[in-house]
Amino acid sequence: MLDLRRIREAPEEVLRALHTKNPNLELDEILALDARRLNLLQESEKLKALRNTESRAIAEAQKAGQDAAPRIAAMREVGDRIKAVDGDLKEIDERQHDLLMRLPNTPHPAVPVGRDERDNVEVGSWGEKPVFTFTPRNHLELGEALDILDFPRGAKIAGSGFPVYKGAGARLERAIINFMLDLQTLEHGYTEIFPPFLANRESMTATGQLPKMEEDMYHAVKDDLFAIPTAEVPITNLHRDEVLPGESLPVRYAGYSACFRREAGSYGKDVRGFLRVHQFNKVELVQFTRPEDSDRTLEELRGHAEEVLRRLGLHYRVLALCTGDLSFSSARTYDLEVWSPAEGRYLECSSCSTFTDFQARRGSMRFKDKGGKPQILHTLNGSGLATSRLIVALLETWQTADGGITVPPALRPYMGGLERIA
RNA sequence: GGAGAGGUGACCGAGUGGUUGAAGGUGCACGCUUGGAAAGCGUGUGUAGGGUUACACCUACCGAGGGUUCGAAUCCCUCUCUCUCCGCCA
Incomplete structure (x- = not known):
C-alpha cells in the first residue's frame, strides 16, 4: 500500500512513477x-x-x-x-x-524504465555454458531413463504439473533443500523457519497476493484459506501487526516450503516437465530492515541466492527487471536465471526483491528505537532458491555421456556420499 | 465436533453505564539523593487519525464487528483466539 499522505501531497510524482509500471493507472x-x-x-x-x-x-x-x-x-x-x-x-x-x-508499489529510482521482459537488463553472470562431446538430453529424458522423476503418475494422482520424485531423485530433491537451508542459515546468518503452507486472507493481502491474484491461488473455500504460492507469505506475515525493537533489525529468516500456483491462463506455455508446475519446493529468504538499509540489503540478498548456483557449478545470469516487468508489490527486483543446456535458454530460478515499505504498510510491520516513534520498516525477499528449474539445469549440466548424472560435490554430503546417479 | 472459562496498556492486574486513556503494581526514562551503586523520593511513560508554522486542542481505540443508550471497557448479538474437560484422529 502506498502512503495516502504521499499521494495527497505529490499526486503527479506518484502517478508518474506508477505509469512506468502500468500506464493505465490513475489516482x-x-x-x-x-x-x-x-x-x-x-x-x-x-x-x-x-x-x-x-x-x-x-x-x-x-x-x-x-x-x-x-x-x-x-x-x-x-x-x-x-x-x-x-x-x-x-x-x-x-x-x-x-x-x-489495488495500486502497485512504485519502482525504485534505479530501476530501468521499460515495458516488459524484453527491456530487462543483464547486470551480471557467472560461469560458462557447458560444452558437451555428445548431444545433451533434456531433464525429462534423463529423469525417465534414470527412473528418478515420474510426471505421468503425478498427473494421475493430482493433475499435470504435480511432479513425483522417486528414489535417487527424491533424495536429490531433499539434498538440495537441505544444502540450501544449511548454506543460508549456517553461513549467511538466517534463522530457519518452517512455516504453515496455508494462509488466511489477511496474510495474503499484506504481502500483496490479494486482492488482485486470487485466481492464481489454490483456495480451500470451506475454511477460506489459500495454499501459499511462496513461503514469502507466511514468513513475512510473522511480524504482521507488530512493532519490533529497532536494535533487533535486520531480522533474517530462511524457510523451506512447498509452493502452489494455479498458473491460470498459462496453458500451452512451458508445459514440459519442470518448466512450469503447480507445486514446487523452495527455500525462501526474507529480511526485515530499517528503511535506510534496504538498498544495500537487496544486493546482499541477491549474493546469498547466487551462492547456491555457484556451489552447484551452474552457469547463470542476473537480470535487473525493468519497471514494466516488476511484480505488483516490488519496488526493485533481480532475477537469477540458470542455464538449461537442453532447452538452450536461461530459466528463472530466483527473484530477489525489495518491497520498501509497501508490504509493511499493508501489514502494519513497524520498528521502534528506544525513546522514538514507531516507524514502518522495509521488507525484502528472494528465492534461495526454487528447486524446479534448478533441478532442470542441474540434471542437464551434470549429465555424462552414459546417461548418468554426476552429483555436484556440494550435494554429496547430503546424499550419503553418493557421487553418481546412474 | 460438544461443554465450560477467559481475552483490559511493555507486563501483571482493578474496573456499581456517566471527565476511565483507563485505579494499583511492575518495568522503563529523566531528575533529586549518593564518593559510587542499591534503596528512597519526585516527574514522566500507548497507538492511529484530524488540526496547528509549532503548541494547544479534538476524535477513535479495553480481541474483532454490529446493536441498545443522551452516554458503553462496563448491557445485548455475531465472530475470532487462548485455556480446561469430553469425543475423533496422523
Whole structure:
C-alpha cells in the first residue's frame, strides 16, 4: 500500500512513477474520495465532541435533580446525525481503501524504465555454458531413463504439473533443500523457519497476493484459506501487526516450503516437465530492515541466492527487471536465471526483491528505537532458491555421456556420499 | 465436533453505564539523593487519525464487528483466539 499522505501531497510524482509500471493507472477517484472523506471526518468529529461534552453535562444536571429531557432529545438528534455521517464515511473509506490496495508499489529510482521482459537488463553472470562431446538430453529424458522423476503418475494422482520424485531423485530433491537451508542459515546468518503452507486472507493481502491474484491461488473455500504460492507469505506475515525493537533489525529468516500456483491462463506455455508446475519446493529468504538499509540489503540478498548456483557449478545470469516487468508489490527486483543446456535458454530460478515499505504498510510491520516513534520498516525477499528449474539445469549440466548424472560435490554430503546417479 | 472459562496498556492486574486513556503494581526514562551503586523520593511513560508554522486542542481505540443508550471497557448479538474437560484422529 502506498502512503495516502504521499499521494495527497505529490499526486503527479506518484502517478508518474506508477505509469512506468502500468500506464493505465490513475489516482483521480482516490483523490476525490479523499477530499470528501476529510470533510465528513471533520463533521463527524465535531459532532462527537459536542455529544461528549453534552453527555457529561446531562449527567451533572441529573445529579443536581434537574430535568434533562430536552437536552437528551436534542442529543438523540445529534446521535442520529453522527450515525448518518459515519455511515457515509465508512462507505467512502472502504472504497478508497479498496482502490489503494489495488495500486502497485512504485519502482525504485534505479530501476530501468521499460515495458516488459524484453527491456530487462543483464547486470551480471557467472560461469560458462557447458560444452558437451555428445548431444545433451533434456531433464525429462534423463529423469525417465534414470527412473528418478515420474510426471505421468503425478498427473494421475493430482493433475499435470504435480511432479513425483522417486528414489535417487527424491533424495536429490531433499539434498538440495537441505544444502540450501544449511548454506543460508549456517553461513549467511538466517534463522530457519518452517512455516504453515496455508494462509488466511489477511496474510495474503499484506504481502500483496490479494486482492488482485486470487485466481492464481489454490483456495480451500470451506475454511477460506489459500495454499501459499511462496513461503514469502507466511514468513513475512510473522511480524504482521507488530512493532519490533529497532536494535533487533535486520531480522533474517530462511524457510523451506512447498509452493502452489494455479498458473491460470498459462496453458500451452512451458508445459514440459519442470518448466512450469503447480507445486514446487523452495527455500525462501526474507529480511526485515530499517528503511535506510534496504538498498544495500537487496544486493546482499541477491549474493546469498547466487551462492547456491555457484556451489552447484551452474552457469547463470542476473537480470535487473525493468519497471514494466516488476511484480505488483516490488519496488526493485533481480532475477537469477540458470542455464538449461537442453532447452538452450536461461530459466528463472530466483527473484530477489525489495518491497520498501509497501508490504509493511499493508501489514502494519513497524520498528521502534528506544525513546522514538514507531516507524514502518522495509521488507525484502528472494528465492534461495526454487528447486524446479534448478533441478532442470542441474540434471542437464551434470549429465555424462552414459546417461548418468554426476552429483555436484556440494550435494554429496547430503546424499550419503553418493557421487553418481546412474 | 460438544461443554465450560477467559481475552483490559511493555507486563501483571482493578474496573456499581456517566471527565476511565483507563485505579494499583511492575518495568522503563529523566531528575533529586549518593564518593559510587542499591534503596528512597519526585516527574514522566500507548497507538492511529484530524488540526496547528509549532503548541494547544479534538476524535477513535479495553480481541474483532454490529446493536441498545443522551452516554458503553462496563448491557445485548455475531465472530475470532487462548485455556480446561469430553469425543475423533496422523
